[in-house]
Each structure stands twice: as structure tokens, then as C-alpha cells.
């Protein structure tokens with residue numbers, strides 16, 4: 001997998017005088033079925049999240065409120081994204097190292113995931129991740 005497959009996906013917005021509505025349908029707006037939803041909140045200033053990659057998992061990361069940065073790394077190239085919109089999300093394919101920081105006060109990060117939580121799907125050691133991606137090329 002390469003970093004070029006990771007991208008910002010724009011969701012539909014239904015705009016009305018009474019407020020906006022955005023919806024996300026698995027396999028239609030994003031390239032996977034949604035098996036799990038989790039969210040990060042009450043993140044203290046200066047905190048870092050992530051620092052791992054997934055063997056199989058695909059995810060969509062959305063700043064539901066506030067903003068934060070996501071650094072993606074496929075073992076060859078790195079790209080940083082600043083997320084600050086609730087109607088778009090960052091699609092992250094498998095085998096991408098991610099690090100998250102610069103959380104604004106009160107920010108909420110919602111993640112849609114293609115699989116249930118499985119610790120054996122993680123690379124939590126960067127050297128092991130690099131060995132896996134470089135060995136595959």
C-alpha cells in the first residue's frame with residue numbers, strides 16, 4: 001500500500017436553514033464497510049495519539065469538532081494533513097504509519113473502521129513496520 005491511496009474524501013452535505021446534515025454510507029462514500037466507530041475527545045493540549053500502523057485495517061478519520069494534524073508515512077514518503085471539517089475525512093488504507101498531534105481545545109476525532117478492534121492487527125514498533133513494508137517491496 002502506498003500513501004497515494006490515502007486522501008481526503010468529501011461527504012455529502014444537506015444544507016438547510018435549520019442546519020446542515022452530512023451522512024456517510026459504507027462502500028458508497030468510503031471504500032469499505034463500517035464495522036466499528038470510535039472517537040477521541042478531551043485530548044489534552046500537547047498530547048500525541050497514534051504512533052502505529054495496521055496490517056489490514058482501513059479507516060476514515062474525521063475532525064467532528066476542532067482540529068488536529070495527522071502525519072501519514074508509508075515507509076517511503078510522509079504527508080501531513082490538517083483536519084478541521086466535519087463534512088470531510090481522511091481515508092487511511094492499510095500498512096500506513098500514522099501520528100496525530102496539534103489537537104485544538106475541545107476537538108473530537110471520530111474514526112470509522114473496517115474491522116473490529118484487534119490488537120494483533122497493529123504494528124506499534126516503527127522498525128517492525130519499516131521491515132514489513134520494505135521487505136514487501
Ligand code: T46
Nearest residue numbers: 036038040048049050051054059061098100111116117
Ligand atoms: C488510529 C488512531 C486514530 C480498544 O479497546 N478498542 C478500540 O477500538 C481502540 C481504537 C482502542 N482500544 C484500546 C487499545 C488501547 O488499550 O484503547 C487503548 C488506546 O488505544 P490506542 O493507543 O491504539 O489509541 P490511539 O488514539 O493512539 O490510536 C487509535 C487507534 O488505535 C488507531 O487505529 O488510527 O486512534
